[in-house]
Amino acid sequence: MTTRKVLTLTLVRNIADEVLMGLKKRGFGEGKWNGFGGKVEPGETIPQAAARELTEECGLRAHYLTKVGLLDFEFLNDPVIHEVHVFETREYSGTVVETEEMSPKWYKIEDIPFNEMWLDDPIWFPWYLKGGPQFYGYFLYKGFDTILKQELKSTDLP
Numbered sequence: 001m002t003t004r005k006v007l008t009l010t011l012v013r014n015i016a017d018e019v020l021m022g023l024k025k026r027g028f029g030e031g032k033w034n035g036f037g038g039k040v041e042p043g044e045t046i047p048q049a050a051a052r053e054l055t056e057e058c059g060l061r062a063h064y065l066t067k068v069g070l071l072d073f074e075f076l077n078d079p080v081i082h083e084v085h086v087f088e089t090r091e092y093s094g095t096v097v098e099t100e101e102m103s104p105k106w107y108k109i110e111d112i113p114f115n116e117m118w119l120d121d122p123i124w125f126p127w128y129l130k131g132g133p134q135f136y137g138y139f140l141y142k143g144f145d146t147i148l149k150q151e152l153k154s155t156d157l158p
């Protein structure tokens, strides 16, 4: 019997078309560069959680969020499916700060450190970078270094 853990992932783009990535300093995905995100708390909507996590993890306040994709991650022999709602913001305020969770850094698209990111990221990131269409991805992991099964398709997100 599988259960779903609803998570958010927000990518920040600046006017120079760079992407803000954070080096995860602890917890799930520690040591990997990623967007900003985490759990959805009771009583908050998914976009509210995405905006909160962004501010908590790098100090920026998103003025709006655009849904770019939905990713389901399953891990062999683990009943919890990670349902990751992926957003982008291009309009935000505040200044980028290092936090306990993340060391942020702006990356030119050609320099995105895929070899220091989750194994699935090079597969779906290009859909995000080319500006759509919205995507649905499913990845079945064995441990953290092997993808046994994957699916990626365009979709219309609610």
Ligand SMILES: Nc1nc(SCCc2ccccc2)c2[nH]cnc2n1
Residues within 6 Å of the ligand: 007, 008, 009, 028, 029, 034, 035, 036, 037, 038, 039, 073, 082, 084, 118, 119, 120, 121
């Ligand atoms: N890019 C990416 N992100 C995640 S988890 C993102 C959501 C999250 C969860 C917990 C703490 C912070 C952020 C992944 N999982 C499996 N592949 C993956 N790729």
